Amino acid sequence: MPEGDVPEVDVTAESVTALAHPVTGQLFESPAPPGTGWPGDPATALTPVARTAKQVERLAGRARSLAELDAAMSVCRACPRLVKWRETVATEGKRASFVDQPYWGRPGPGFGDPEPAVLVIGLAPAANGTNRTGRMFTGDRSGDWIYAALHRAGFASQSTSSHSGDGQTLTGARIVAAVRCAPPANKPTPTERDTCGHWLDRDLALTAPGLRSMLALGAFGWDATLASARRLGWQVPRPKPRFTHGAEVTLVTSGGRPIRLLGSYHVSQQNTFTGKLTEAMLDKVLARL
């Protein structure tokens, strides 16, 4: 299915077929219902669901831990276009090579250390990556790049991240995205970015006490992180620091804590295939985190 179109789909019982999870073998419908045993699923059937931007703001604001935040975020339905897209891909829009797998089909929860020193902020999940596997940056070429680099830098336990349940863990780092649902053509709208920004705000607020640095992958993640820091009342230099590969700026939290923000070209295929971003370039930035 070409990205950019959102076909009409009736996600009825007939179009939902339980398939075996590629790691655990457990049967799942697509999208995976919360609390049914998908590896790493932070939610339960009772997790409250946000259906509007206001509800996102309220639920994010009252999350007392990253676990609570991830749970609420992973069942969010506040952006109608993205909910429709992620569930359409998860049902009748699967990539042919994954047609025998169940798709997560929900927002990608943050992944990694519950008390991170480093926060990595990407753009948004991929339709057949995170939207399939349920783990941020997992199951596509971009993920292969970032997890391999995180492994070389000592943050990741494995050099690959193929699927939730594969044993991958992060120590000292957490990966999130500026927008948590897979968007058509990788392009969230400004409204979707702003709505999802409430989850990012809370991610920054909850991790800030232990954070040393943040890594924004691409200009979208850079801008979203700066905007979030401003909303939280952190000191952000003016004029807005420009994104470049290797850029660095120090932000100061409302509690007076300095946190460095670094930028790297996004690990998207259009950067890694063309050589705009090399492993050496990425390693050099990660070594500064």
Ligand code: SF4
């Ligand atoms: S993009 Fe964010 S705010 Fe919108 S539905 Fe997904 S998780 Fe919710």
